[in-house]
Amino acid sequence: MNRILSRVAAGVALTLGLTSFTSVANAQPTLDSQLRSLSGQVGIWYFYMSTCPYCQKQEPALAMFDERYGIEVTPVSLDGGPPPGREFEEYVPNRGQAARLGVEVTPTLYLVHPATQQTTLLAIGLSQPRELAVRIIKAAKAAGWLERPKPESTNTDRAIPGAIAGRDRGQGDSSW
Incomplete structure (x- = not known):
């Protein structure tokens, strides 16, 4: 019709x-509203190498999640060097987290829930911002970190x- x-x-x-x-x-809550509701509840561990060109391309999207939605991103250096892009000044050296999680490729992203110390794999390799947003929401729902609003x-x-x-x-x- x-x-x-x-x-x-x-x-x-x-x-x-x-x-x-x-x-x-x-x-139906929007993707934006769902991401905002995760602010302060979850974070992203961003495993990178300082020489990784894909990591450099991934950083603007990660910075956006940090700035726009309050989902804190923690860069974890596999080679001890700073992040390859300009988005993150602070980073932490790998202290066994990569081995425990089986990280072998960069960039690798994990969604982390500090209150429960749970982690869930988000992406291995370069991912587009919308794809990451959808994965964050799906992972948070599957883990029970995101309630469905009435x-x-x-x-x-x-x-x-x-x-x-x-x-x-x-x-x-x-x-x-």
Whole structure:
């Protein structure tokens, strides 16, 4: 059905009180809001080598997660040198974390939950910002670190007149 025609039909039905409408605008939290809700709860361990060109390309996206969402990034140097990009001035030397986690390739990223000391692998190799964002949310949900917020409904349900509709709503009629 034509989009414009569908909108017109929906508008007429709502105006006449012939249908029910529930806004879903707030039903699904956005990627941004989910990332913001993780601020201060999780961090990212960024394993790198100072000579790694892929690490240098990864750093702007990591800095964005730190700055925009408050997801702290801890660069962990596998060779003792500073991060190859300009985004991170502070870093820590590897003190066995890489071996415990099986890090063999750089960049490698782990999502860390300091309160529980749990880690989960995010990415091995260069990853795009949106891909990382989705992986962070999936990992946080899977680990139970991100609760699903209850949707704020702007429910404007209206009864459908029986004479017009012919039956009460919700009786399994798939033509609704």
